[in-house]
Amino acid sequence: MADRVLVIGADAAGMSAASQALRSAKAAGRSLEVIAVDRGHWTSYSACGIPYWIAGDVPSPGALVARSPDEHRANGIDVRLVTEAVALDTDAGWVEVVDHAAGRTERIGYDELVIATGAAPVRPDVPGAGAAGIHGVQTLDDGAAVLESLARPPERAVVVGAGYIGLEMAEAMVRRGLAVTVVDRGEEPMNTLDPDLGTQVHAAMERMGIDVVTSAAVTAFETGPGGAVTAIVTDAGTYPADIVVLGTGVRPATGLARAAGLPLGPSGGLRTDDTQRVADGVWSAGDCVETWDRVRRDWVHVPLGTHANKQGRVLGTNLGGGQARFPGIVGTALTKVCDLELARTGLTEGDAVAAGLDHVAVTIESTTRSGYFPGTRPITVKMVAERPTGRLLGAQIVGRDGSAKRIDVCAMALWTELTVGELAMTDLAYAPPFSSVWDPVQIAARKAADRL
Amino acid sequence: MADRVLVIGADAAGMSAASQALRSAKAAGRSLEVIAVDRGHWTSYSACGIPYWIAGDVPSPGALVARSPDEHRANGIDVRLVTEAVALDTDAGWVEVVDHAAGRTERIGYDELVIATGAAPVRPDVPGAGAAGIHGVQTLDDGAAVLESLARPPERAVVVGAGYIGLEMAEAMVRRGLAVTVVDRGEEPMNTLDPDLGTQVHAAMERMGIDVVTSAAVTAFETGPGGAVTAIVTDAGTYPADIVVLGTGVRPATGLARAAGLPLGPSGGLRTDDTQRVADGVWSAGDCVETWDRVRRDWVHVPLGTHANKQGRVLGTNLGGGQARFPGIVGTALTKVCDLELARTGLTEGDAVAAGLDHVAVTIESTTRSGYFPGTRPITVKMVAERPTGRLLGAQIVGRDGSAKRIDVCAMALWTELTVGELAMTDLAYAPPFSSVWDPVQIAARKAADRL
Incomplete structure (x- = not known):
């Protein structure tokens, strides 16, 4: 008989996990029955897109849905909406759910449980x-x-x-x-x-x-x-x-998990290993978990869709019988305010001070294209490096069109623990419509290296 | 008495070297006399900007000049234009130059020589x-x-x-x-x-x-x-x-160096060590040198302004008494054709085949922003990875606005020898106006990892 997987929460993490578990199990020749319950009306949507829907950039909520309930059902997942999980017994292996549409309560037994209950506004x-x-x-x-x-x-x-x-x-x-x-x-x-x-x-x-x-x-x-x-x-x-x-801000929605005695960190987020496993037969991913921060070397709660998707995929791969691990994060994020783009990764200067790290912080002003190229725009890059090692600790970017995504270079440098001196000499792409001959990120890195 | 530095070629590499040598010497308490000769009329200009000047995007050649001859002179560099180096004796330590304006030939003795003669069109x-x-x-x-x-x-x-x-x-x-x-x-x-x-x-x-x-x-x-x-x-x-x-294409302009018996690679470019030193008292940087390719693990001739600037700075730091090294390149470049952006780094599939490397190549189609976000544009990413190690070998990107600079993430992954599986899980910035929830680069990396 097929093992039954019960997924609580049918958004990014839960449905990435469910879909990937089926793929992974199929590759391993296993058969899985997958049930996903959610108290809302939707599956697999971009919560990050909500402000743009409200602004009018996106015409309808449907546009934010990456995969609809029926598409998931067509892939073999038993999706049950407006269905809220209200109790959990991990010893006996069941979840009690209330189907608010039908007004019916039932217990669903499981072999493997995926907790993807997300977070709730504070x-x-x-x-x-x-x-x-x-x-x-x-x-x-x-x-x-x-x-x-x-x-x-x-x-x-x-x-x-x-x-x-x-x-x-x-x-x-x-x-x-x-x-x-x-x-x-x-x-x-x-x-x-x-x-x-x-x-x-x-x-x-x-x-x-x-x-x-x-x-x-x-x-x-x-x-x-x-x-x-x-x-x-x-x-x-x-x-x-x-x-x-x-x-x-938001807090992990981990009331059920807490009541069931599952391990939570100080933020209230579930603690998983790097396969996204919480305990025997219990898995979790997304906004309800804590994540390993490779720069802080500590657990943090960073509720972002990009982590939820990656963790869900890792979870599903492992649950289905494959092997994958989630290697942590470095704290990258970005957004825009009107025509101002802003981005950050790793530690701010404030973070470095709070952590008592010996450091240098530098800020440079540059342009997104060659200074003489039409459409070139201002960009500010701030960089924090550890003293005396020179290791990059973090970066922040504020600027106009074409600024913020440059943070990815800093995120890669943090990921691989480069020094600012090394970052200054990496082989980044240059042509006048795209960058100054020293990329602004490298101008900042060079200045930080000079200051060390 | 101050050591005399003679720089042949007053563009990016030569003048970066000259300026940095003065700064570095000053920091070391040394005094340098710096002479720079160039057969042309300009200093420190963006050759990469010439097509945009011709197109009319840039109003005048002056806009392409980062630092004028007079600005360099004000910094203490003796700049002599329309002055062509025609003979070199590295044993005796002199260069013969023709001042075409004055119609005069003279020998200039030096303690340290910087060859920054660039390249010439084939x-x-x-x-x-x-x-x-x-x-x-x-x-x-x-x-x-x-x-x-x-x-x-x-x-x-x-x-x-x-x-x-x-x-x-x-x-x-x-x-x-x-x-x-x-x-x-x-x-x-x-x-x-x-x-x-x-x-x-x-x-x-x-x-x-x-x-x-x-x-x-x-x-x-x-x-x-x-x-x-x-x-x-x-x-x-x-x-x-x-x-x-x-x-x-262009060839290294190394006739003088060749005649003087200095070491050249198969491309005709000068061979330097990673301090940009060619021989005792002889240095070189920019389009006239070969550069170490970290992916090919071989010397290559890649005449680009970004390398010329970095190498010139490294050269100047070392010449002046400091310490710096040029760590090589990974083959990153980009440009645009009308509204199509294109970029590459590392090896193409063709390169991998030619090198006899066991590899996988994948191509994905995605979007520059979230699929639902206004202004989202198509992007194609091709990725080549080594089998069975999974090490990224190279990437190519073709797409519309916001595509090409993403190559920098691939360049960083090549630089640090990440596998495509690792690249797929790095912490890149996501928000709907900037990226899909899996960045296109990571979608390609994930597909390559799946194929391995």
Whole structure:
């Protein structure tokens, strides 16, 4: 009889795992029965695309779906939507699920369990935080709720948190015609960059017409007679709001796993080995796990689709009988705010200081193409290197068109533990329409090497 | 008394070396006298920018000059232009130079010699190859000669050779309104790519209105009564031409070095150690040297500005008393043809076959942004990996906006000898405006790993 695999969570990690498990098992001559349950209405979608759907760049949620439930079913996966896992017994090997459509509860037994329950937005622990009109942006269903609100239409939006989702949602709502305020606790927006680069993000937000409030902590949400949010109260002032979007980060959705006594790290994320195995017959991947950071040499919670997809694939390969390992991350991420691109990998200067690492930090200004080439744009690169070894610790890039993806070169250098001196001499592509003769990344590396 | 450094050739390699030697000597408390001679009229210019100057993207040759003769003089370098080195005695330590402006010949003694004589266009060894109207494109003076011809104006241009310079010059002349034919010996244009990707280049050239003639060898140039070229004769037909541009590659300009008995490789390029030292008191860098290829594990002649700048800097650091080494190259290059970007690094499939390496080659089609994101464009990635080790051997990219600079990730993987399996799992930046969730480079690496 075929082993039964039960997948909780039918987004990137879960469905990558399910699909790859079937491929891997087939290659190994094994037969698997795969059931995937999800409390939402969708499978395999790009959560990262939600702000662009809300902005109007993407016409419909369907466009964000890489593979629909029916496509998965055609591949032999028993997908059950609007079906929530509510209890887990890893000793007995079953999960209790509620089919909200049918109003039915049942226990599904499994031989192998895949926990891909993702993450949930953090709600500030202040009065009124549960009010109507306050939205997290984590699932397509969340996105639909925001769009439904925008149809009313509201006039004033407040975004709490100036990280990736906060910036993207702020821009989306500006483009929808709302007056947008972004409130953040940090000195500058985008605290995954050092504040000296955050100032450029701040300026770009203001150029777009966003009201940026920094160094402000939320203390309450005010609500109106109907119970909906009407204003956000911070220690820097009160801001009226018809709609509030939370960009305050997410936490691993690991309540079931915690109750079942599975191993969690300090972030609340599941701890796996590098095959994505949690325990005998239990696997996990995606936003609900902690991931090994090769630069920090520590476990971190970094909920990104790119890791979820890779981990899901590794998980499925191993579950199906093949061999793969997830080798960790170096902390690469990027986004754009209007015409400003921003990217980072590894440690910021702030991170290096906090970690007590002896280091140098340098910042250079250059251009995305040869200085004389039409369409050349400014780019700022900041680089942090360990002293005295010269090992690259991290890089940050802020600039216009053609800037941010250059972070990949730094990510590769971190991955392979190059020194900044070595990075400065690598063979990167040069032609006037694409780069200065020393790539901006190498100008920064060279300057860091000179300073060491 | 200060040691005297004599630099022959005042472009990228020579002047990088000269400037860095002064900085390095200053740091070491040494005093240097630096003389730089060049037979042309310019210093430190971007030869790679010449096609864009001719196309009209760049307004004047001055825009291509990174540092003018007077700027170098202000930094303490004795720059002597229109001054040609004609003889060299390394035992006695002098160079004989002709100052063509003053009509004077003199011998300049040196303590340290820097040979940065660059490369010269290869002229086909056929009748008429010396005719007026046939232009190489290697120096700003060459560029000025082409522009002077275009002012006449000619109507029909033939470009010989469909490599980087050939393609860029063909596009420049199309944009100048000429009817352009490109003649190449290869099966497809751009023979530093495999022919299966070369077909895309071929199609892009034809979309621009270029007449592309492949598998054709030049057998003669026909000339008119005034001695100027009128047609190009090939084994595939005869093509009328008012102007001919040679994109047939360049050879190291090492006549002086050869006569002086300095060590040359099979390409005619000088052999240096990794400090850019040729012999006692003799140094060299740039288009006149051979360079160590880390993938081929052999010496190659790759005349590119990016290597010239890096080698010049390494040379200057060592000459001045510091320590630096040039670690070699992996064969990275890129350009664009109209809206098609193309890039390569390492070995092509053809190279792997020629080298007798057991390998796999895969090609994937993907998009530059998330498939659903506005402005996403097609990209093709071809990857070659060694069997059975899985080590990446090379990559080629052809695609639209945002494609070609991704080659840098492959160059970094080659540099650090990653396997395609490792490359597929590295932490590259993802967000919908910048990439699919698996970067196209990683999709190719994954496919190659699966095939191994």
